[in-house]
Amino acid sequence: MADGIAFVPGPMAWVVDKLLERHHTEYSLLETHQAGGDCVTHVHETELAVLRKPGSPLLPGVKYGKGTAFFTRNAQLLGLLAKQTSTQEAQPVLAILFRDGDKTRSTAASDWQEKVDSMRRGFAQVECDTGVPMVPRPKSEAWLLCARRQPGYANCASLEDASGNDDSPNSLKKQLAALCGGLDPTADEQADWVVNGTVDPLRIHMPSFNAFKQALHAAAKNAGLPLLP
Secondary structure, eight states, X not given: OBTTBOOOOOHHHHHHHHHHIIIIISSOHHHHHHTTOSOOOOOOHHHHHHHOXXXXXXXXXXXXXXXXXXXXXXXXXXXXXXXXXXXXXXXXOOEEEEOOSOSSSOOOHHHHHHHHHHHHHHHHHTTOTTEEEEOOSSOHHHHHHHHHSSSTTSSGGGGGGSOOOTTSTTOHHHHHHHTTTTSOOOHHHHHHHHHHTSSOGGGOXXXXXXXXXXXXXXXXXXXXXXXXX
C-alpha cells in the first residue's frame, strides 16, 4: 500500500521482476506478491519525504551540487528503510530507486550520470550495498520503444538522445503512441507488454538500461542471491 492505495505494478516493476526471475530467483516476485506473498513493498517518493525527520544527519554534500541532492537524499532514505526492513525480517532486501532521467528535455549523458552517481553515493553513505539506481535516459518510454519499434531491439542507444518533453514534435511518448494506433498506451497496457513478452527486458541493450542491469546484478549478489547461467 502507498498512501492507502494498493500497489499496481507498472512496466518498470515488471522489468525488474523479469530480470530477477531469469538471472537470480527462478520465480516471479510480483506474481508471488499478487498471490498474497509478502515479498514486494512499494514506497512512494512522498513516503520517503515523511521518513526524513527534523535534525536528520543525512547530508547529501554541498560539493556535489544542489541539483543532485534530491536523488542522494532519496537513496539514503530508501537505503535506510531497506536496512531496517532487512533487520526486522532477517532477510536481505533489494532497494530499487526509480526516477526518469528528465521528462522535460533531452538528457545529456553527463547529467544522467550525475543523477545515477548521486543515487549510488546516497546508498553508499548509509552503507546499503543492495541499492539499485534505475534511471532511464531520458525516460522509461525509451526502454519500451527499444523493443516495440522496428526492427526491435536494434540501434537503441540513439533513443537516449531523444527529448523527454512530451510536447516536442517527435517525443518518445508520441513515437510510442504511433505504434499503438495513435493512442497513448496506459500503464496497465505497458505492463502487459512486459508480462506477455512483447517487451523482453533480456533483449534490451542501451547504455542507461545496461547500467541499471549491472547495478541490479551487483545488488542481488550482495543480497546473497545466486547468478543463474
